[in-house]
Amino acid sequence: MSVSAPEIPAKTTSRFKWDLKTIGPLAALALLVLLGITLNENFLTYNNITNVLARSSFIGIIAIGATFVITAGGLDLSVGSMAAVIAGVMIMVMNWLIPVFGIGWGVILAGMAAGVLLGGVAGVGNGIMITRGRIEAFIVTLGTMGIFRSLVTFLADGGTLSLNFQVADVYRPVYYNGFLGVPYPILVFALVAIAGEVVMRRTAFGRHCAAIGSNEQVARYSSINVDNVRLITYILQGVLVAVAVLLYVPRLGSASSTTGVLWELEAIAAVIIGGTTLKGGYGRVWGTVAGVIILGLIGNILNLQSFISPYLNGAFQGVIIILAVLLQRPKRAS
Amino acid sequence: MSVSAPEIPAKTTSRFKWDLKTIGPLAALALLVLLGITLNENFLTYNNITNVLARSSFIGIIAIGATFVITAGGLDLSVGSMAAVIAGVMIMVMNWLIPVFGIGWGVILAGMAAGVLLGGVAGVGNGIMITRGRIEAFIVTLGTMGIFRSLVTFLADGGTLSLNFQVADVYRPVYYNGFLGVPYPILVFALVAIAGEVVMRRTAFGRHCAAIGSNEQVARYSSINVDNVRLITYILQGVLVAVAVLLYVPRLGSASSTTGVLWELEAIAAVIIGGTTLKGGYGRVWGTVAGVIILGLIGNILNLQSFISPYLNGAFQGVIIILAVLLQRPKRAS
Amino acid sequence: DDKVTIGVSVPAATHGWTGGVNYFAQQAITRLSETYPNVEFVFASSPDSPKQIADIEDMVSTRGIDALVILPGDPDAMTSAIKQVKDAGKFVTVVDRQLSIDGVENLYVAGDNPGLGANAAEYIKSALPDGGNVVILRGLPIPIDQQRFDGFMGSIEGSNIMVLENQFANWNRDDGFRVMQDFLTRFPEIDAVWTQDDDISLGAIEAIKQAGREDEMFVVGGAGMQQIIQAVANGDPLTPVDVSYSPAMIATAIELTTSHFTGGIQVAGRYILDSTLITKDNAEQFLDADSPF
Amino acid sequence: MADVQDTGVAPILSAHRISKSFGEIPVLFSIDFDIRPGEVHAIIGENGAGKSTLIKILSGIEQPTSGSIHYDGRSVVLPPDGKAEAMGIVLIHQELNLAEHLTVADSIFLGRELRQGPFLKVGEMRRRAAEIMETLHVHVDPDARISSLSVADKQMVEIAKAISRDARVLIMDEPTAVLSVGETQTLFEQIRRLTARGVSVVFISHKLDEIMELADRVTVLRDGQLIATVSTEALTPDSIAQMMVGRELSNLYPPKHEPDVDEPVLLSVRNLATKSVSDISFDLRKGEILGFAGLIGSGRTAVAEAIVGLTHRTAGEIQLNGQVVNFTRVAQSVEAGLAYMTKDRKGKGLLLNMGLRPNLTLLTLQKHMRAGFLDTASEERALERATRRFDIRARDASVAVGRLSGGNQQKLMLGKTMESEPDIIIMDEPTRGIDVGTKQQIYHIIAALAAEGKAVIVISSELQEVIGLSHRVVVMRSGRIAGVLEGAEITEEEIMRYAAGIKQSGHDERISA
Ligand SMILES: Nc1ncnc2c1ncn2[C@@H]1O[C@H](COP(=O)(O)OP(=O)(O)OP(=O)(O)O)[C@@H](O)[C@H]1O
Ligand SMILES: Nc1ncnc2c1ncn2[C@@H]1O[C@H](COP(=O)(O)OP(=O)(O)OP(=O)(O)O)[C@@H](O)[C@H]1O
């Protein structure tokens, strides 16, 4: 066939299209920063910015895991309770091991290892029930949300599990100190975000997540091991929850039945504000990072002013979340 | 070519397939009832059963609305907060109108009208933002959830809004009394459920909900007004939240910022336990009713026994929810 | 520059009592801002510990507070963050809940949680000298609840009062109603109900009335909600007493802290507000028509 | 070949100087088109020529960028979203347009349910649906869910839905692409019945014999331009093809080179059984093209899916190069050099919301890794190669695959399967929706693969294709092999005899013939 069609040359579109959908979360972020600057001269100070970013890092790291889960068409409601259990167990393990290792990094590293292991196991549990048990992710993780929450209440005997003070003193710098003036939580968050973005865009796993979320059948026919990829997203989520907890414990030094309440909602909100589709098939990690920072800034800005009654904080938050997504709404489907 | 296919004879499947998927929620329900009977001799008493059903009726009525929203591929996270606002406003309206109407049914009917109106308006708000604003339902209703919750906190000044005692006395029978021994809340719940089932199965609206949830494009090309049908599901949800509140207010005569917390999760869980698919396209109201009663019974059973530490209530709940859905899990997709 | 900024941080109004805390705090702030124009208040109300820590961090880094009045939602979780405020040279007043290390705060204005439980237990023992059956409707599984519960159980120990069962009613009326209904189904003989919180009491009372068993038992709550105090004052046999645990303690703390800066008096140390038993006789002094709680 | 002269018959629906662009990309240039009462007007053209776009404009689904539409002589703006159905303009979309969760009866009446007051006449609709399906000789339960139907049955539901509408103009976009001969004939009967009543039909197909059989007039599009509208009597399949692709089309099928009898057997299937097929045994030799014929639902797809591990097999043995294999996942079969291309490109083949590149390489991402990361440049190169080899025409390379023309989607899927460089390829309806020009090219590719020493199984409902390509043909019927034909036996009549169960052979003697 020699006569080829007089094709309009395939447009070499630039890789990044700077359309509304792309800049949506960034625009919302920029507007919030502007608002912050107007409200308070201290807004842009080193202290304030590092404060906001450091405390957003827990949700941030969890939300990056959620980006993968959601992109692959799943959902994990259990992350907040999982964080509480992991924190509780970490604290108990560290307290137990003091007689063995003495006060010092040995105990902390053992605790960290226990935490990451537990996160992985919790992820395996969720993932196995969803993939092998073929139960709706919403239900499985709603169930484990209750189970984890109960577990931490039970372990803490209804109260609070507190880390031994001397150990807490050794551990505290992991949250409060930093490297070259950047607090460790921000560094870890940044590293996880960069790694997450690379995995999503530049590895087969990331591509497979999107494929599964987009059309599970097509993925299966394209020789993707759908169950395994899904399972891995939940394990990744579990491990990232544990990583977040590694930074959370030195900040609070305790865990109770109220630890991590509603984190799941915040994480999912951040993911969707960032432009990932809730039904799966398309995810972007950098968007999630923007979403997390938007949520963090909303809280910060509320503290910078005194006109809004604290009773109405939630309303302000709600309005901003809707506006942030309004900025990137899709055009009417053709 | 006249040779017609030597077909495998058309399966004449009976209208109702009594497969696991159908009887799943009923089986779970039956097992729970059995468990209850074993645990406590009073379980099957008239009092206990009417107690459980009557207090499940709020969530039940809301969950029936949620069945339509979810079947049409939507989601409404704001129902709990919406219930709180409606309750708060109803109480305020009734208290205000006492000087006008005096103590009596006039005030109550005015309050009811205000409640239903507000529910409808709230539904219109959610629905318009989702359909005309084309913002993801998760985000819109997460936003309004915050807004409504703030609003009721604000209206109650952080405390509790209480209905005038004399009006409350007139209104009380609406929750506590009944007709032929069946408490009114149960009657209303039953009526809403029957109406819901009929609308879902026997009207074009119900069918259009399923079509939209299954494939929006197909629905649109079948000249279904997708936006309008969606909008109506949210309005219906709002009105049903209001109906639930009409029964809630006479029970305790008060509303506060804690009213309706986590109702959205409970309603969605009931819907999914009932066999409706979270991603839309298939919904069944009777399943939702079973789901609601399952959730109600779990709480009841927990209070009727003493082996499980109250710290572990949530775990029991989680396990039962997962099991209830496990009973109706789909066969491995071909 | 004698301008003073005082930060006030309390938990969000997630149940009646914290609702009261929010109300009294804001009322005190409004009142004191008028009286002392040179004192500025920054108020924050936070749903959980991380958020509360974030709020006080923001107060220090962006609002330049000189003093902090804080009712920590979860004192163990808040201790090190509060210590940082102290280390930054701010005056710190802690309200209601003891931090997990001593000596952080300059001023401690406290309620007595174990005392709340013990007071209720003492009354029940005295009201049921021949013994009786008690059910307990607890709050949320957090430390305050545990302290109250332990206080109650410690006091009831050794008596002939029998605790049939305890369940969480999450400090709200709906759950109080629900749990009490089921307890009534389950236990044919209940002589007293301890709810440790008046919001729960209101729900439980409705359930008892519905079952028509209001003559068999009485309810002891806690925290001193106006509606219950009024009933106590009226001599309602269903609520013969209440145990005070006033959310207004936050106002006391704010006032004391303000006077530290404005009155030139050094304020420090511990102010413990007792949990007193409110009976028909002393109910009048606890009534406050303006309180929303 | 002159354009058809004005016959004086007033057209019922006509388009005047219609142009259409998607964003910057023009796809139709000033098209004139008209439909007369009671005629069958076919539109033909290469993949991506703009046929589907034109008829979407004629039914209001898309609005033209410029130009006008006249209906009954009056200039109209057609309402969007299928609302033109109320005016009597009914469209069957090229891509299946059914909601998977609904039942057959629900789907047929979707958007215009029969009601009694506010309530649906459920029983009535079920009965009418069954009737309509009966006239089409389709045996599906009106209560069956769409998701449980085969692609062909879904297409029949679409047809049922369309002919049950009160249409004045019935527009069908490649309705026969997934239908076998028998079903196509049933459809044609219905079309003739409708045209006899004065209904006008617009018919798009790449099967030129169908056009010759059915159409009164033919409009040819090429690259968005109107080439001609001519009456069918003036045409031969060759002349249509020539107008379509702009050159002579000789030798649609390449010459057959029978493999040597001593070529090794690459794939050997013995007594394979699944839920829907049983007792399947055959051999596939190196260099062989083995056709699978049979009526829709005869189990050809089921055999293929069982071999590659997509469905569970209940019995039987499969040998690859003499080794017993037991694939449970597609990845294993691809690894072993055995690839399967599905016939359901929308549901199982392509990710419609993604671009061409990720779709092309989805099956073979491992080939595009550098240091553990995806190498986009390498993927781009693969896309370039596939675009050339399979003549994939995307006017906008960044477009989501769902926006490609149907034939170009099919070509992309072919490219995707071939990316895995399999030794054995099972192609299920490989030329579904592909224009004759490209078909020829694909046939040559298949022949070339066989000549290279690969082995190919072609499952096809187009008998001509099976006959033209295959060295041997397996005919299936009701989940079993009814017969195996070779050489001169491979004729339309013989295949149909086996497929319809008129003739039956003990297959054992035939397998290794
Ligand atoms: N919504 C859309 N957005 C962008 N481009 C589109 C869209 N719809 C169609 N196109 C482009 O318009 C051109 C014509 O497509 P069309 O579907 O009309 O072709 P066709 O003649 O029907 O081809 P086929 O025979 O393959 O079905 C193609 O290049 C296609 O990619
Ligand atoms: N009863 C059934 N239950 C579930 N899946 C089935 C059933 N029957 C067939 N299938 C599946 O449906 C698909 C189509 O199979 P089918 O046998 O209808 O196709 P075919 O006749 O081989 O192909 P064609 O339609 O091209 O002629 C296969 O994946 C098969 O496994």
Ligand SMILES: [Mg+2]
């Ligand atoms: Mg087309």
Ligand SMILES: [Mg+2]
């Ligand atoms: Mg078939």
